[in-house]
Amino acid sequence: xxxxxxxxxxxxxxxxxxxxxxxxxxxxxxxxxxxxxxxxxxxxxxxxxxxxxxxxxxxxxxxxxxxxxxxxxxxxxxxxxxxxxxxxxxxxxxxxxxxxxxxxxxxxxxxxxxxxxxxxxxxxxxxxxxxxxxxxxxxxxxxxxxxxxxxxxxxxxxxxxxxxxxxxxxxxxxxxxxxxxxxxxxxxxxxxxxxxxxxxxxxxxxxxxxxxxxxxxxxxxxxxxxxxxxxxxxxxxxxxxxxxxxxxxxxxxxxxxxxxxxxxxxxxxxxxxxxxxxxxxxxxxxxxxxxxxxxxxxxxxxxxxxxxxxxxxxxxxxxxxxxxxxxxxxxxxxxxxxxxxxxxxxxxxxxxxxxxxxxxxxxxxxxxxxxxxxxxxxxxxxxxxxxxxxxxxxxxxxxxxxxxxxxxxxxxxxxxxxxxxxxxxxxxxxxxxxxxxxxxxxxxxxxxxxxxxxxxxxxxxxxxxxxxxxxxxxxxxxxxxxxxxxxxxxxxxxxxxxxxxxxxxxxxxxxxxxxxxxxxxxxxxxxxxxxxxxxxxxxxxxxxxxxxxxxxxxxxxxxxxxxxxxxxxxxxxxxxxxxxxxxxxxxxxxxxxxxxxxxxxxxxxxxxxxxxxxxxxxxxxxxxxxxxxxxxxxxxxxxxxxxxxxxxxxxxxxxxxxxxxxxxxxxxxxxxxxxxxxxxxxxxxxxxxxxxxxxxxxxxxxxxxxxxxxxxxxxxxxxxxxxxxxxxxxxxxxxxxxxxxxxxxxxxxxxxxxxxxxxxxxxxxxxxxxxxxxxxxxxxxxxxxxxxxxxxxxxxxxxxxxxxxxxxxxxxxxxxxxxxxxxxxxxxxxxxxxxxxxxxxxxxxxxxxxxxxxxxxxxxxxxxxxxxxxxxxxxxxxx
Amino acid sequence: xxxxxxxxxxxxxxxxxxxxxxxxxxxxxxxxxxxxxxxxxxxxxxxxxxxxxxxxxxxxxxxxxxxxxxxxxxxxxxxxxxxxxxxxxxxxxxxxxxxxxxxxxxxxxxxxxxxxxxx
Numbered sequence: 001x002x003x004x005x006x007x008x009x010x011x012x013x014x015x016x017x018x019x020x021x022x023x024x025x026x027x028x029x030x031x032x033x034x035x036x037x038x039x040x041x042x043x044x045x046x047x048x049x050x051x052x053x054x055x056x057x058x059x060x061x062x063x064x065x066x067x068x069x070x071x072x073x074x075x076x077x078x079x080x081x082x083x084x085x086x087x088x089x090x091x092x093x094x095x096x097x098x099x100x101x102x103x104x105x106x107x108x109x110x111x112x113x114x115x116x117x118x119x120x121x122x123x124x125x126x127x128x129x130x131x132x133x134x135x136x137x138x139x140x141x142x143x144x145x146x147x148x149x150x151x152x153x154x155x156x157x158x159x160x161x162x163x164x165x166x167x168x169x170x171x172x173x174x175x176x177x178x179x180x181x182x183x184x185x186x187x188x189x190x191x192x193x194x195x196x197x198x199x200x201x202x203x204x205x206x207x208x209x210x211x212x213x214x215x216x217x218x219x220x221x222x223x224x225x226x227x228x229x230x231x232x233x234x235x236x237x238x239x240x241x242x243x244x245x246x247x248x249x250x251x252x253x254x255x256x257x258x259x260x261x262x263x264x265x266x267x268x269x270x271x272x273x274x275x276x277x278x279x280x281x282x283x284x285x286x287x288x289x290x291x292x293x294x295x296x297x298x299x300x301x302x303x304x305x306x307x308x309x310x311x312x313x314x315x316x317x318x319x320x321x322x323x324x325x326x327x328x329x330x331x332x333x334x335x336x337x338x339x340x341x342x343x344x345x346x347x348x349x350x351x352x353x354x355x356x357x358x359x360x361x362x363x364x365x366x367x368x369x370x371x372x373x374x375x376x377x378x379x380x381x382x383x384x385x386x387x388x389x390x391x392x393x394x395x396x397x398x399x400x401x402x403x404x405x406x407x408x409x410x411x412x413x414x415x416x417x418x419x420x421x422x423x424x425x426x427x428x429x430x431x432x433x434x435x436x437x438x439x440x441x442x443x444x445x446x447x448x449x450x451x452x453x454x455x456x457x458x459x460x461x462x463x464x465x466x467x468x469x470x471x472x473x474x475x476x477x478x479x480x481x482x483x484x485x486x487x488x489x490x491x492x493x494x495x496x497x498x499x500x501x502x503x504x505x506x507x508x509x510x511x512x513x514x515x516x517x518x519x520x521x522x523x524x525x526x527x528x529x530x531x532x533x534x535x536x537x538x539x540x541x542x543x544x545x546x547x548x549x550x551x552x553x554x555x556x557x558x559x560x561x562x563x564x565x566x567x568x569x570x571x572x573x574x575x576x577x578x579x580x581x582x583x584x585x586x587x588x589x590x591x592x593x594x595x596x597x598x599x600x601x602x603x604x605x606x607x608x609x610x611x612x613x614x615x616x617x618x619x620x621x622x623x624x625x626x627x628x629x630x631x632x633x634x635x636x637x638x639x640x641x642x643x644x645x646x647x648x649x650x651x652x653x654x655x656x657x658x659x660x661x662x663x664x665x666x667x668x669x670x671x672x673x674x675x676x677x678x679x680x681x682x683x684x685x686x687x688x689x690x691x692x693x694x695x696x697x698x699x700x701x702x703x704x705x706x707x708x709x710x711x712x713x714x715x716x717x718x719x720x721x722x723x724x725x726x727x728x729x730x731x732x733x734x735x736x737x738x739x740x741x742x743x744x745x746x747x748x749x750x751x752x753x754x755x756x757x758x759x760x761x762x763x764x765x766x767x768x769x770x771x772x773x774x775x776x777x778x779x780x781x782x783x784x785x786x787x788x789x790x791x792x793x794x795x796x797x798x799x800x801x802x803x804x805x806x807x808x809x810x811x812x813x814x815x816x817x818x819x820x821x822x823x824x825x826x827x828x829x830x831x832x833x834x835x836x837x838x839x840x841x842x843x844x845x846x847x848x849x850x851x852x853x854x855x856x857x858x859x860x861x862x863x864x865x866x867x868x869x870x871x872x873x874x875x876x877x878x879x
Numbered sequence: 880x881x882x883x884x885x886x887x888x889x890x891x892x893x894x895x896x897x898x899x900x901x902x903x904x905x906x907x908x909x910x911x912x913x914x915x916x917x918x919x920x921x922x923x924x925x926x927x928x929x930x931x932x933x934x935x936x937x938x939x940x941x942x943x944x945x946x947x948x949x950x951x952x953x954x955x956x957x958x959x960x961x962x963x964x965x966x967x968x969x970x971x972x973x974x975x976x977x978x979x980x981x982x983x984x985x986x987x988x989x990x991x992x993x994x995x996x997x998x
Contacts (some may be wrong), residue, residue, distance in 0.1 A: 008941075011948070012934060015911050015960050019930065022912040046931030054935040058942055 012055055020045055066378070070385035077362075077386060084358050085390070088351045091767065092394025092440065095340075095347030097401035098760065100425070100433040101409055102340045104402065106333050107432070108423030110326050115248060115422070117188030118280075123287065124324035125155070125277040125294055127313035134317060136273040139266045141301055141313060142180075145277065148297045151290035151318075155279035156183035157261060160252045162703065164524050166731035167232040168220035173522065173733040175254045176234060178261035184211075186280045187251060193217075194227050194243030201242070201260045208263055210239040214247035216256040233731060234259070235526030235702070252276070253418065269662070270301065271311035271573075278321055290318040306590060310601070311573060325418050332753060335830060339760045342492045346764040348440055349485040350771045351390070352447055353478050357778050359383075359452040366452065380449040387445030388438075395437030399430065412755060414748030451477060475782075478775045479811045482768070486815025487822060489761070489768040490852055494823040496761035497844040498834055499754045502685075505836030506750060511743075512679035512688060513564060513615035518739035519710050519717045520563060521548075523725065523732055524703040529665060535631055537700040544728055545610065545706070551720040553712025558611030559696050562603075563705045563739070564681045565746035569603040574660040574692065576600060579669060582659070589659075600647045602639070603681065603691040604663040606701040612638075612676060614709040615739075620644075622654045622674030625695040635698045637670035643690030644675045660692055664699055683746050685835045707739065714738050753833070765855060773859035776808050780863040787867050788875025797868035804867050808860030815856075816849055896936045898979060901964065901972040904946060908961035911937065937962060945971050 020041045027037035045051070078085040113119045125145060126134035137145070142157045149155070158179040165174045184196050191211065201209045210232055217223060221230055221241070230241045234257065250256070267274060281290055298316030305312055319327075359366075366379060403425050413420055523544075525537050541559055548557045562569040575589070576598045583589055592598055609625040611617075620641055629636050637658065644653045653672050661667035670692070678688035696704070710717050718736040725734050744751075780787070787800060827839040837844065903909060903917045914937075915930045940946045945968030951961040964972070 008938065011960060012938070016931075016934065018910070018959050019912040019915075023930070044930055046929045048931065051931035051934050054932075055938045058935055058938040 008059060009052070009056060012052065016045070016048060016051065020048075066381070067385070070382050071389065073382065074386040074389045078389060081358065081361075084354055088354050088390050089394045089397060091347045091350050091354075092391055092437075093397035093401060094763065095344040095398070096391075096395045096433060096437055096440065097398030097405065098763075099337075099340045099344050099436060100399055100429060101402040101405045102333075102336050102756075103432050104406055104425055104429040105409060105413070105423050106337050107426075107429055109329055109417065109419045110333060112419075112422055112428070114322050114325075116251075119322065120320060121281045122186060122188075122321040123152075123279050123281060123290060123318045124321045125279055126317050126319070126324075127273060127298065128315035128317050129312075130310050130314050135313075137275050137277045138270045138272050138313075139274065140268060140270050141298070142275055142277055143266075144297055144301055145294060145316070149279075149290070149293045151282060151285045151293045152186075152279035153282050154182040154185040155277065156180045156186050157275035157277050158183055158252060159261065159275045160255050162522070162524055163235045163257075163526070164732045165232055165234050165257065166733075167230075167238075168216075169222065170220070171731050171733040172220065173524065173735050174216070174234075174256045176257040176259060177252055177255040178259050178264060180261045180275075183258070183278075184245075186278050187249075188280070189245060189249050191243030192246050193225065194241070196243060197260050208237055208239040209242045209260065210234065211243045211245055211258040212241055213245055213250055213256040215250075217244045232257070235524065237526065270305050270307045270313070271309065272662075273311075279318075287318060287320065294318050307593070309573065309593065309599070329417050332749060332833065335833065336753065336756055339492060339495060339757045342488050343760040343764050343767075344436075344440075346485050346488050346492075346767045346771075348444065349481045349488075350767050350774075352444055353481050353771055353774055355387070355444060355448040356451060356478055356481075357774065359448055360782075363452075379452070383449035383452060384441070384445035387448060388441040391437045391441035391444065395433055395440075398437075399425070399433045402429075402433070412752055414752050415745050416749060417752075475775075475779055478778070482771050482775050483811050483815035483818065485764075485768040485771045486812060486852060486856060487819035489764040490816060490819025490848060491823045491826055492757070492764045493761040493848045493852065494819075494827060494844060495830070496754070496757040497848050498827060498830070498837055498839065498841060499750070499757055501837045501841065501844055502833075502835040503747070503750045503754050506684045506747065508836075509680060509684040511564070511684055512677050513617050514709075515739050515743045517709055517711065518614060519708045519714050519721075520737050520739055520742065521706040521708070521718070521721055521725075522703075522735040522737075523706065525700075525732075527702045534700045537702070538631060538697045540728065541608075541696055541700065541704065544724065545608065547724045547728070548706060548708055548721055551708070551710070551712070551717055551724075554708050554710045554717060556610050556614050556709040558614040558707045559608045559704050560611045560707065561606035561696075561701045561704060562681070563707070563742060564615075564679050565683060566705070566742050568682050569605050569689075569691070570663060571601065571603045571689070572660070572663050574600045574602060574658045574662075576656060577659050577669070578657055582667070582669070600643075600658065601690065602643050602647075602660075603689050604660060605681075605691055605693045606664075606696050606699055606704075607693045608696045611707060614707040615679075617679060618677040620675040620677060622672075624674050624676065625697075629695050629698060631698055633698075635666075635668045635670050636673045636695060638674040638676055638693040639672055640688065640691040640693075641675055641678045642688050643692065646690055658692070660694070664694075664701070666699055670694060685750075750835075765852065768852075769855045769859045772808065772812070772856045773862065775811075776804065776860050777863040777866075779807070780804060780867045783867075784870055784875045787870045788872040791870055792872035792876065800868045800870075801864050804864035805857070805860055808857070808864070812853055812856045812860075816853060819852075820845065820849065895979075896932065897940060898972070898975050900933070900936060900940060900962075901945065901968055901975065904962055904964040904968070905972065908949065908951065908963040910951065910959040910961050914962065940968070943971075944968075 020038075023041035023044060024034070024037045027040050028034060032040060042048070114122070116122060125137065127137050127141060129135055136159075137157065139157075146155050156179060158177050160175055160177040162173050163176045165172050165176070179197075181197060181199070184190065190196065192214070194211075197209060197211070212221065212232075224230060227241045227243070232239050232241060239259065245258070261275070279290075281287070294316040298313050302312060302314055369379065406423070406425060410420060410423060525540065528534055528537065545557045545559060548554060573593075575592055577592065581592070583592070607625075612619065612624050622638075624638055625636060637660070639653060647653065648656070653675065656672050657669040658672065659667065659669055676693070679691070680686060680688050681691065682689065706721075708717055708721070714736065721736070722734060725732055790800065823845065824840060831839045899918050900914060903914050903921075909917065911933060912930075915933050937946070940962075941948060945965060946962050947965050948960050948962055951959055
């Protein structure tokens with residue numbers, strides 16, 4: 001094709017030469033002089049170049065050629081005005097980069113399908129309780145769901161916990177999931193080595209078996225292919241490894257080992273919500289059908305169960321697993337995406353204004369091109385090309401920035417953000433960046449092309465290149481843009497302000513405990529039923545605590561089953577009763593549970609006396625545990641202030657006895673001996689919950705966090721404690737943190753929002769300020785002559801200043817008014833994410849408005865000052 | 880050159896140049912300059928071809944395969960390109976001509992309805 005075209009063009013040149021030669025000959029024949037004849041021939045032929053070009057166009061992809069031409073020209077223009085190009089490209093890079101980075105998180109967490117076969121067919125099943133909240137599923141309820149529903153190909157329950165694991169290269173604290181048969185089938189996963197659990201593995205008393213994750217196999221089992229040789233000791237029990245799961249498969253999150261759930265035996269209670277449930281929909285079954293199915297079963301259970309009460313399910317619900325995993329993160333991430341979108345708008349507005357100023361500088365050039373016959377379409381295309389070039393440059397730079405910024409973003413992200421490991425700059429994210437850049441380019445191109453090639457163009461030439469013609473109208477457009485920028489920025493900064501104030505309010509909350517100088521140590525012993533084994537655990541912890549107290553710098557040591565701000569405590573219903581009322585059999589509890597006046601509801605926490613001292617939880621009345629509360633003396637409980645207030649209003653709870661054995665299997669009554677202060681166990685922004693504390697030495701518990709109040713630094717305490725643990729139980733692994741870290745992590749998601757939205761807000765503020773400055777400075781410089789005339793006619797500098805500032809202020813106030821209105825409408829939607837401030841918090845609105853007006857006024861003041869310095873003599877000679 | 884003469888010359892309607900070229904080539908292969916001359920001569924110098932514009936038109940017709948080009952020698956014994964009607968070009972010419980006749984007739988009827996009625 002190309003060759004043919006080249007030949008045709010060469011022939012054409014020859015042909016034209018021949019043509020002109022012939023015409024010249026004709027002219028000579030008519031009596032002209034040779035020179036005259038030649039020129040006449042050429043005149044008659046027309047512009048040779050033009051003819052050649054038109055002919056070439058016949059053969060070429062004309063659009064493409066002109067496109068290249070436009071691009072070359074655009075590059076030349078951008079190179080010529082380097083300052084403009086740099087500012088525009090960097091502004092776009094910042095905005096597109098930030099948007100791409102946030103989108104990559106949104107994509108990785110919310111949009112990207114889960115990495116399982118037909119992952120959209122995998123559902124989570126929940127119980128819905130009387131207050132409408134969703135909870136996990138009790139064993140008998142799961143059995144009914146499994147046996148009676150017709151919607152699932154396979155359905156399985158699972159439950160993850162941290163366990164001490166030894167037998168591999170080193171002891172570890174590993175997340176272990178107990179799963180029912182069919183679990184892998186639901187997720188569509190098969191072992192890459194070995195086998196799935198078989199029917200034989202599920203039976204109680206079978207030789208315990210375990211599946212391991214690919215990562216665990218690589219790291220701790222040396223990628224051994226001979227699985228028969230490997231055994232793991234998990235919470236004291238010996239397991240043979242039967243299979244290795246594929247790389248990347250870690251469901252539920254962070255799990256490295258999977259055991260058959262049936263080893264634990266069934267809990268017959270319909271109100272012990274111990275298991276999460278997943279199911280794979282049958283082909284052709286919709287989510288709605290599955291919901292009707294499960295809901296019907298759940299309601300039947302509700303209607304027929306003997307365990308009536310708040311903890312019994314009222315309904316059931318089926319939601320896609322992906323939604324169940326990411327549900328909590330959704331609103332926060334979409335909020336961030338919205339915020340960064342606003343930043344993008346502000347940035348685009350800035351670039352639009354830059355282009356506008358640039359266009360009026362180039363007015364004369366364009367007027368000339370237009371006069372020389374450039375079609376309007378061609379000029380429009382030129383503008384589009386330049387906008388595309390700017391946006392693509394900015395976009396590429398932005399994507400590079402996003403690569404770099406994403407690491408920081410992920411590091412900053414709260415720990416509880418699910419699926420963070422699937423966040424990356426991948427193909428869909430790059431496509432997004434490209435589409436985004438293209439959209440930005442199209443928007444900017446359309447805007448500037450419409451502005452620049454409108455009817456005012458030709459006047460540019462008439463005005464002798466002073467470019468005054470379209471000044472007024474482009475100034476007006478510029479001001480509209482700036483007002484819009486101010487409005488959007490105000491919304492963003494108000495949002496940042498509200499989230500910032502929320503975080504401050506959260507930090508002001510008195511948590512009810514001390515945070516500093518506490519080193520925590522997570523350990524776990526296996527769950528045991530046998531009273532003798534339990535006594536052994538109590539002795540182990542007692543020894544451990546005594547030894548830890550001797551670490552230099554450690555002042556006090558406590559232990560708890562649930563550190564505040566670290567995942568929460570189990571809750572349940574307790575019974576108010578006395579020693580004589582204890583029924584002989586479990587069935588005897590049934591009638592008691594029907595007596596509402598006996599029931600109470602609280603979190604269940606196992607702790608030691610030292611725990612209250614280390615955390616500084618104040619004793620309100622009575623006493624906390626002491627050395628006399630031995631395993632065989634009456635079991636005691638300490639309750640929180642809010643429980644005392646709610647359950648025993650106008651009464652003294654001390655001395656009452658309660659039955660709370662449903663939490664740990666020990667039916668001995670607990671005598672309330674003291675009341676302690678409330679703690680914000682579930683987060684500073686969540687209200688304290690009524691809590692019952694029992695004594696670790698009377699009611700041992702497997703998974704324990706030791707708390708050490710220490711003046712020494714964490715590392716030395718941790719290494720000393722590790723040595724002690726090694727000494728007492730070499731198979732036990734521990735995890736060390738400071739309580740400050742736990743505290744800080746609990747604020748992670750708020751901090752993430754504040755930092756990001758704050759960053760977007762500040763960036764938008766800077767951009768908007770720059771926008772105001774740009775428009776005002778430009779306006780002043782274009783009006784130099786007019787101002788000079790005014791000064792020459794006797795205008796005082798103060799008057800000039802007022803005139804310019806007044807003009808700026810009008811724009812600013814319009815922007816602020818729109819911004820406040822928009823904020824009032826938009827912040828309501830984030831009310832649920834705020835804490836301690838209303839969505840219309842006057843202080844935030846007022847402060848932000850002042851800040852914005854101040855910054856914008858300053859941006860006006862500098863050019864206005866310059867205007868007052870205009871020397872009329874110089875100004876009138878201007879241009 | 881008087882202004883009158885200029886006014887009497889008519890610029891070619893868009894697309895008609897192609898038709899005229901095809902018609903000119905009906906008599907046999909001709910080179911570029913001769914085509915321009917022929918059009919001017921045959922229209923009694925009323926139709927003014929800006930000679931250059933002939934070439935993009937010729938190439939357009941080549942691209943559509945209505946004409947072909949071959950080497951030859953011009954009347955003053957120079958090497959020149961001769962343009963030749965193809966079979967397809969011949970068919971096209973017939974079609975275009977009848978279309979043109981129809982259109983010209985129609986335009987004439989619109990422009991002079993009164994005369995026709997009056998006669």
